[in-house]
Amino acid sequence: MLKKLQILGTGCSKCKRLTEQVEQAAKELGIEHQIEKVTDIEQIISFGGMTTPALAVDGQIKVAGNIPSVDELKRLIA
């Protein structure tokens, strides 16, 4: 099943780091995935999170305001 991984953030350096970590985690899990960056503030807010960078997995926020380790991300994504 295709996982939809959305990185929410207005584009600061932390968002880029989160993206890298998520890519790494998804690769290690070997799952089918699609990464999308959401940079529009109104859209970010509609997810319900208040801090960036955030990660939504299939539309559900799993990470907000911090950059978890690859191991933690693997648990959150899987």
Added chain:
Amino acid sequence: MKAELILQRRATAKRRWRRPSRKVLLMTVALAGWSFLYGLLQPLSSWITQSLLRLSVDTHFGSAVEFFIYEAPKVLMLLILVVFGVGMLRSFVTPERTRKILAGKRESVGNVLASVLGVFTPFCSCSAVPLFIGFVAGGVPLGVTFSFLIAAPMVNEVALVLLFGLFGWRVAALYLSTGMLIAIVAGWTIGRLHMEKYVEEWAFKAQVGSGPMLDARLSWDDRISRGLQAVREIVSKVWIYILIGIAVGANIHGYVPADFMASFMGKGAWWSVPLAVLLGIPMYSNAAGIIPVVHALLEKGAALGTVLAFMMSVIALSLPEMIILRKVLKLRLILTFVGVVGFGILIVGYLFNLLL
């Protein structure tokens, strides 16, 4: 069915009472090592300067070296400990939880609570807009939201550790209490001015989800890695400023006449406080970056109130953050925000110059 439920419950209970993990044990050992090393710093620095480098503390150079060898690791160690502790603490206080606490609070109580929570809620300036909208649309009064937004950057753990490590607990306590007071009073004032109409319409209408309760299930291992993550992130960014700050402090004794700054940043110059506030606005720095400057100014006879005002202005009133906030706030509200906070800082500056 019932038996299954009992089994399940037993399993959870077992999970709750399992042995501390390796990470927790390792952290305990690290903590013990930390305090041992910390106690060793003073004798070690004397030994290095006097026996190893054969420098006399009576000479200017010798005392400067000993000062640096002692102060630099001391402040760095304090910083690591506090950033780790606060990083772990922050895994309990998410912005979502903060919003839930603040929503619908009466203004005065809300302002105080918001300022306290501002210190402990994780927040970086690129989140300012989503956070603002999340609060306002989630039912937190405007003034209370501002108290939070003012306290969060101004009163933070890095600033406090550095002030404590370099200037003693008195300056740190003064900074903490006046910073919180400004956040409370400025937020309350903005609330009294009823400026809701100067917030862009869409902020109130924003579709705000209930917000995920993400961190409820974190284990101690996860919280420890949050703390370590904070240490990596913050310490790797600020250590260089701290070393420069301490080097400035160590070197400046005696090289520049001690009252060099006194003529234009001393107590006598009434215009120095407003000037310090104005200068601070376009300057954008975190608490650590400004410390070397603060150190140098204080050493050279600048008055404490003036220097604190400068530091607060640099940290709390930043031009880039205002530009980001312009997306949700009309210019008039931004100017009011700057005016009220700037005025508060001004009073703090004068007060300290007068009292101390």
